[in-house]
Amino acid sequence: MTHHSDQRAYFFKIDTTIKKIRSSLQKMLNEQGIDLTVDQWVLVDHISRDEGISQNALAEVTYKDPPTVTRIIDLLEKKGFVERRNAVGDRRKFNIHMTKKGLQVREEAFPIVAEIRRKGWGELNEADYQQFVHIMDSIYNNFNEKE
Amino acid sequence: MTHHSDQRAYFFKIDTTIKKIRSSLQKMLNEQGIDLTVDQWVLVDHISRDEGISQNALAEVTYKDPPTVTRIIDLLEKKGFVERRNAVGDRRKFNIHMTKKGLQVREEAFPIVAEIRRKGWGELNEADYQQFVHIMDSIYNNFNEKE
DNA sequence: CGTCAACTATTGCTATGCTAACAAATCACT
């Protein structure tokens, strides 16, 4: 209790920081007239890097729940950005593919995402990045261990 | 683009880390039979440290939207943990106060929150904390600046 | 004073997250 300046605040700081990043990115996407939410972008980005991925696999790599993935894919399909194709050999599965329209939106969004990323990281350097990864991974892993 | 190991990942890492902290805390609260969500806890904690605070002020200190605060207070009031009292001299405002029951829940939740906090921070030290604050604040502030 | 601007809280709408329950399909194992 003694030596951590204000250990109490770390949850709060992470929370407000991620909110800020999300809202900045969302605002920028809106301003550019790109019809994607931040989470929809995350899926679009993954799908276009791994065409035909299944929904469960998508859930795993994006750390989202299967129900969440179902709904985001529903929305993306409604917008005509991706399509579900029946997987051969397993009638439970779908393979998710980008449409031409989806690939086009991805091209439009990509530089914006890169810009936000760059802007957020700012003048932080490689050593900061190493420290950052160390701390985040450490916190994350502390919750995977037994008592 | 060259020197940040995988700069692309920092958004993702923050996002998954905060989710992990939240879910661990929520699970612990549930296991102890405490009828609070993480966000409800955040408000309860603030209110009990600042009895009579207004909803807008609560929104500001917790970095939540006024509508979100309205709805969380609704839930807390329904559970009998807090109460809205009309502010003297301004009929638009409410002063939010803890009830006896609310203070009791807070006492139960407090050590759990402290334990989760301790567990998450683990073996990280004071220097890590300084770095952590530096990096998070830096990212946050980078989004408040003009171009 | 009187009007218009600003403030406080609320409501509605959409999206996401988490849990639980479920249907359909597939797998494992006898």
Next chain:
DNA sequence: AGTGATTTGTTAGCATAGCAATAGTTGACG
């Protein structure tokens, strides 16, 4: 083959988040 367990995706319910719009008050200022 046949039964039970597992996997895949979906649906439903609740909580949170953000945005827009609004009602009721209060404040500022000519």
